[in-house]
Amino acid sequence: MRYDVVIVGGGPAGLSCALTLASSQGRGWKWAEGKKFLVIDEGNSDLNKAMLKNVPGIPIGTLGPELLEKIREQIKELNDSVEIKQGKVVKVEGEKGNFKVYTESGEVYEAEYVVLAPGFHKFEIECEGVEVVDNPKSPKPGRVMIKHDGDYKVREGLFVAGLLAGVSSMFTAAAGSGVQVAINILSEWAGKPIVIHDVPPKKE
Numbered sequence: 001m002r003y004d005v006v007i008v009g010g011g012p013a014g015l016s017c018a019l020t021l022a023s024s025q026g027r028g029w030k031w032a033e034g035k036k037f038l039v040i041d042e043g044n045s046d047l048n049k050a051m052l053k054n055v056p057g058i059p060i061g062t063l064g065p066e067l068l069e070k071i072r073e074q075i076k077e078l079n080d081s082v083e084i085k086q087g088k089v090v091k092v093e094g095e096k097g098n099f100k101v102y103t104e105s106g107e108v109y110e111a112e113y114v115v116l117a118p119g120f121h122k123f124e125i126e127c128e129g130v131e132v133v134d135n136p137k138s139p140k141p142g143r144v145m146i147k148h149d150g151d152y153k154v155r156e157g158l159f160v161a162g163l164l165a166g167v168s169s170m171f172t173a174a175a176g177s178g179v180q181v182a183i184n185i186l187s188e189w190a191g192k193p194i195v196i197h198d199v200p201p202k203k204e
């Protein structure tokens with residue numbers, strides 16, 4: 001199966017990236033229409049352990065799994081451009097326009113772009129051209145990040161988001177980096193800087 005973007009990891013970073021990509025459709029941008037996105041997720045987001053008090057706009061006491069489910073529902077409500085599959089990615093090979101993403105259970109997906117958002121606990125995905133280093137923002141030792149150009153690009157076509165990109169372990173920071181990666185990819189497609197802003201319908 002071929003996708004325009006394959007996102008590895010469905011925590012706050014990966015899902016926020018997918019949500020922003022999906023929201024580019026249905027607004028008359030020819031370069032966005034018909035694009036297909038895949039999230040592959042093992043389902044062990046750090047957010048599963050959280051009860052939230054400081055995520056802007058989210059009611060105090062919301063449980064992490066509830067918030068993840070809400071984001072997945074929001075993605076579905078927008079349109080059908082995003083598929084979310086359970087699975088573990090073990091290998092990414094290739095280059096921009098021609099990536100192959102391999103899962104532990106033997107599926108192979110092709111993609112123009114790949115976004116790595118599997119969190120910061122370890123990075124065991126076989127992937128050429130990534131440099132894994134200690135994560136300086138982690139309060140606990142042993143966490144990792146992948147070096148990027150300062151704007152989440154690891155190399156052409158390959159982006160990193162969330163804690164693996166070296167942002168602090170806070171929901172909004174991880175989600176924000178996923179959004180920025182989506183915007184960077186959309187801007188490459190559009191050939192100019194893109195933002196996606198919606199306004200209420202005009203009154204008659």
Ligand SMILES: Cc1cc2nc3c(=O)[nH]c(=O)nc-3n(C[C@H](O)[C@H](O)[C@H](O)COP(=O)(O)OP(=O)(O)OC[C@H]3O[C@@H](n4cnc5c(N)ncnc54)[C@H](O)[C@@H]3O)c2cc1C
Nearest residue numbers: 009011012013042044045046089118119162163169170171
């Ligand atoms: C106990 C606890 C409480 C917290 N409380 C708060 C809080 O109150 N407020 C706040 O703002 N933040 C809180 N956080 C932090 C927040 O949960 C993280 O910052 C956020 O989840 C990081 O998002 P992420 O998408 O980068 O990584 P993750 O949430 O870790 O998501 C990564 C996803 O990728 C998947 N994955 C990993 N490897 C693979 C692979 N090879 N193939 C496919 N999928 C893979 C994982 O299973 C996971 O689902 C808390 C964290 C913890 C642990």
